[in-house]
Amino acid sequence: MKNILLLVHDDHGQEARLQAALDITRAVEGHLTCIDVTPYPLIAGDGFGFAETVVLLDERESEAKNKSVVSDRLAREDVSWSWVDAQAEIANAVLDAADLADLIIVNCALDGFPMPDMRDITSRIVARASAPVLAVPEGLERFELDRALVAWDGRPSSAAALRAAVPLLAFAKEVEIFTAHGPDNHTTPEAAAAYLSRHGIKAAIRSTDIGRFHADFLIADEAKVFRADYVVMGAYGRGRLRETFGGTTRNLLTKSKHPLLMAH
Numbered sequence: 001m002k003n004i005l006l007l008v009h010d011d012h013g014q015e016a017r018l019q020a021a022l023d024i025t026r027a028v029e030g031h032l033t034c035i036d037v038t039p040y041p042l043i044a045g046d047g048f049g050f051a052e053t054v055v056l057l058d059e060r061e062s063e064a065k066n067k068s069v070v071s072d073r074l075a076r077e078d079v080s081w082s083w084v085d086a087q088a089e090i091a092n093a094v095l096d097a098a099d100l101a102d103l104i105i106v107n108c109a110l111d112g113f114p115m116p117d118m119r120d121i122t123s124r125i126v127a128r129a130s131a132p133v134l135a136v137p138e139g140l141e142r143f144e145l146d147r148a149l150v151a152w153d154g155r156p157s158s159a160a161a162l163r164a165a166v167p168l169l170a171f172a173k174e175v176e177i178f179t180a181h182g183p184d185n186h187t188t189p190e191a192a193a194a195y196l197s198r199h200g201i202k203a204a205i206r207s208t209d210i211g212r213f214h215a216d217f218l219i220a221d222e223a224k225v226f227r228a229d230y231v232v233m234g235a236y237g238r239g240r241l242r243e244t245f246g247g248t249t250r251n252l253l254t255k256s257k258h259p260l261l262m263a264h
Helices: 014-028 050-075 090-097 118-128 156-169 189-197 215-226 240-244 248-255
Strands: 003-008 031-038 080-087 103-107 133-136 147-151 174-181 204-209 230-234 260-263
Touching: 003 014, 003 050, 003 090, 014 031, 014 050, 014 103, 014 133, 014 156, 031 050, 031 090, 050 080, 080 090, 090 118, 103 118, 118 133, 118 248, 147 156, 147 215, 156 189, 156 230, 156 260, 174 189, 174 215, 189 204, 204 215, 215 230, 215 248, 230 248, 248 260
Parallel strands: 003 031, 003 103, 031 080, 103 133, 147 174, 147 230, 174 204, 230 260
Antiparallel strands: 133 260
16 A cells, blocks of 8 residues: 545545545555546536636636645655646546555545535445545544454455555554344454454454444444544445445445545
């Protein structure tokens, strides 16, 4: 995990994304690529494109100021970094830049209007990207690496997230593999723990019965009890369409107070 891709956009979640990116890039001694996206304006025009032109010029001016501020800060940080400018829809711009990324950093969700619908943007990136995605809550101040919770159901997406997370899990002082027994469980958590052990990572296992609870509630509750710094989880384990209507991934992107490292 050496190539970190960071979404740069002047919104309420930018500071959390940037701080997480800096913390991780330093830890892995990697390179941070900032993709600064000016989105196309989504407004009704006057028939001649005048309204769209004014909004786009305002967006460009705002992002130019933001680029100056963020670049000045990066110049004072002890990380290797580069900058890419893009004008496109945010999710598509990130995906286009992500072919050689080892990790993509975005937000879970953002509060308030007219902030971007980061939950939807992140959902689409996770569903289509080959790289893992780290979605951070907008209030994140530091990305800590000490305590990691692995939400395990044994599905291919869960295994993909575990494999992708190994470079970060190697820094952890405590790793817990958390599983809820249910009718859809596949590979056992013991197999996941054995896999990590071969990378020199010791993981404890905790199991519970899913009962009448939704998986997102159990994961969020366990992350709080375990005092996790972040959660590793598979995304869209039951298909993108079903997840759109209230699945585990969507619910955690909406409500999680912990960073989510996800793979599909």
